[in-house]
Amino acid sequence: MTNSVRNIVNNPHEMPPKTLIRGATILSMDESIGNMERGDILITGSTITAVGQNLDADGADVIDAANMIAMPGMVDSHRHAWEGQLRRINPNATCLEDYSNATHFSFAKYYRPVDNYVGNLLTALGCIDAGITTVIDNSHNSRTAEHSDAAVEALFDAGIRAIHASGAPVAGDWDKAHWPGNWQRLQEKYFKDNPDSLVTLATMAQLEPELWAEARRLGLPIVTEFFGALMADELGPLHQQGLLGPDNIFNHCTSLPDEGWQILREAGVRVNVCPRSDSHYGIEDGMYAIEAAQRHGINPGFSVDNETSYSTDMFMEMRVAFYLQRVMGMHQRHTCGSKDALTTLPASQLLKSATLYGAYCAGLQDKIGSLTPGKQADLILINANDINLYPSGNTFGALFPKSIQRAKLLIIV
CATH class of the missing domain: 2.30.40.10 (Urease, subunit C, domain 1)
Incomplete structure (x- = not known):
C-alpha cells in the first residue's frame, strides 16, 4: 500500500x-x-x-x-523538531557534550527562521512517515519571533498533531526581550481563535518558578528537561510551595531517587522516558527510567528526543527499551544476585508506552x-x-x- x-x-x-x-x-x-x-x-x-x-x-x-x-497513531512525547536537517550527523556521540557541540554550540547559533521551518517540517513529515501522529515539539532554538512563527507554521503545514513547546535557545545570541512574552504573542497569533487546531501551544522552561508563573497565567503546559540525579534536590522545595502539578511535563527523569518519584506522583507531574537517548548519550547512569516510574505508579510515554544520532522510528525505541530492560535484569540477577531484578517488559506494554501513555503525557488521553x-x-x-x-x-x-x-x-x- x-x-x-x-x-x-x-x-x-x-x-x-x-x-x-x-x-x-x-x-x-x-x-x-x-x-x-x-x-x-x-x-x-x-x-x-x-x-x-x-x-x-x-x-x-x-x-x-x-x-x-x-x-x-504513536505519540512522541519529546522531540527537538528544529533539528530535523541535522539528522544522523553525529552517530558516534557518547555524551551530552557531543550532542550539544553538534547542535546548540554550532549550527543552532546560525539558524535563520527558514531553518527552523525546514527542521520542523522535516521532523513532522518524518514522524508521519513512521506512524507517529502526535509529537511534543521541544523548541529550544526560538531566537526571534520570526523563528518561533516559522516553527509553528511548519507544524501546521505538515498536518501533524503537535504540541509546540516554545523555549529560549541554549547558546549564542538571541532576542532576550522576546522572552517570556513570546508565549502570549504566539497564543494570540495562532491559537486564541483556533480551539480545534491539531497544533496547540506549550512552554519550555527549566526549574524556573518565574517562567512557570507566566506559563500558568496563560494556561499553558510546562515542558522541562529533567535529569533526576542532578536536579532531585530541587523537587522538595518546589513541591512544598505548590509549584508542581499536572501541567508539568518532565523529560528523561534519569537516576531519580525514590523520594523524587514520590513527589512526582503526588503532584501529578507527567513523565516521558528516552530509551535510546539516555543510553546513547550516557545520561547519568545511561538507563531509561521506566522501571522506577512504574514502581511509583507512573506510566511514562516514550520519546525519541532527537535524530542527530539515530532514526525517528518509534518501533526501534520500543525494541531498545525491551532489550535494555532485559540486559539490566540479567546483569542484576547473575552478577549482583539481586532478588529484585528488573523484569522484562511485555511487547503489549511497550506499545502502550508509545500510544496510550504518550497521550497521557501530552494531556490528550481523552482525544487519542x-x-x-x-x-x-x-x-x-x-x-x-x-x-x-x-x-x-x-x-x-x-x-x-x-x-x-x-x-x-x-x-x-
Missing part, C-alpha cells in the same frame, strides 16, 4: 461523512474493547463511533483492511491514544502482508521487527 494521509474535515451544514475500516486486526489499547483478530472501526466525521465486528455502516466510505493491523468510541480517529494501518511481517502469528510480536515506511495508511483528524 502506498503512503497516504487522510485529513477528514467536517462541514457543519452537512451530515458528517462516515468511514468504515473493515476486517482489520485491531490492537485497541483500550481494556474494555480489547484486541480483535478481525474487526471493524466506524468513523463518523472525525470521531470513532464504534469498534466491533460486522458493523453496519450504510453509505460509508469502506477501507478494506484485511491483512492489516489497526492501532492508535486508543481506539475508543468517542475519541478522535487518530490511527494507523500497518500492512501485515509485508514480507518482514508475514506470517503474523502474534500481532504484538509482529510489530517489533517492523519499520512501517511504505506500508501504512494514516488517518489523522
Whole structure:
C-alpha cells in the first residue's frame, strides 16, 4: 500500500461523512474493547463511533483492511523538531557534550527562521512517515519571533498533531526581550481563535518558578528537561510551595531517587522516558527510567528526543527499551544476585508506552491514544502482508521487527 494521509474535515451544514475500516486486526489499547483478530472501526466525521465486528455502516466510505493491523497513531512525547536537517550527523556521540557541540554550540547559533521551518517540517513529515501522529515539539532554538512563527507554521503545514513547546535557545545570541512574552504573542497569533487546531501551544522552561508563573497565567503546559540525579534536590522545595502539578511535563527523569518519584506522583507531574537517548548519550547512569516510574505508579510515554544520532522510528525505541530492560535484569540477577531484578517488559506494554501513555503525557488521553468510541480517529494501518511481517502469528510480536515506511495508511483528524 502506498503512503497516504487522510485529513477528514467536517462541514457543519452537512451530515458528517462516515468511514468504515473493515476486517482489520485491531490492537485497541483500550481494556474494555480489547484486541480483535478481525474487526471493524466506524468513523463518523472525525470521531470513532464504534469498534466491533460486522458493523453496519450504510453509505460509508469502506477501507478494506484485511491483512492489516489497526492501532492508535504513536505519540512522541519529546522531540527537538528544529533539528530535523541535522539528522544522523553525529552517530558516534557518547555524551551530552557531543550532542550539544553538534547542535546548540554550532549550527543552532546560525539558524535563520527558514531553518527552523525546514527542521520542523522535516521532523513532522518524518514522524508521519513512521506512524507517529502526535509529537511534543521541544523548541529550544526560538531566537526571534520570526523563528518561533516559522516553527509553528511548519507544524501546521505538515498536518501533524503537535504540541509546540516554545523555549529560549541554549547558546549564542538571541532576542532576550522576546522572552517570556513570546508565549502570549504566539497564543494570540495562532491559537486564541483556533480551539480545534491539531497544533496547540506549550512552554519550555527549566526549574524556573518565574517562567512557570507566566506559563500558568496563560494556561499553558510546562515542558522541562529533567535529569533526576542532578536536579532531585530541587523537587522538595518546589513541591512544598505548590509549584508542581499536572501541567508539568518532565523529560528523561534519569537516576531519580525514590523520594523524587514520590513527589512526582503526588503532584501529578507527567513523565516521558528516552530509551535510546539516555543510553546513547550516557545520561547519568545511561538507563531509561521506566522501571522506577512504574514502581511509583507512573506510566511514562516514550520519546525519541532527537535524530542527530539515530532514526525517528518509534518501533526501534520500543525494541531498545525491551532489550535494555532485559540486559539490566540479567546483569542484576547473575552478577549482583539481586532478588529484585528488573523484569522484562511485555511487547503489549511497550506499545502502550508509545500510544496510550504518550497521550497521557501530552494531556490528550481523552482525544487519542486508543481506539475508543468517542475519541478522535487518530490511527494507523500497518500492512501485515509485508514480507518482514508475514506470517503474523502474534500481532504484538509482529510489530517489533517492523519499520512501517511504505506500508501504512494514516488517518489523522
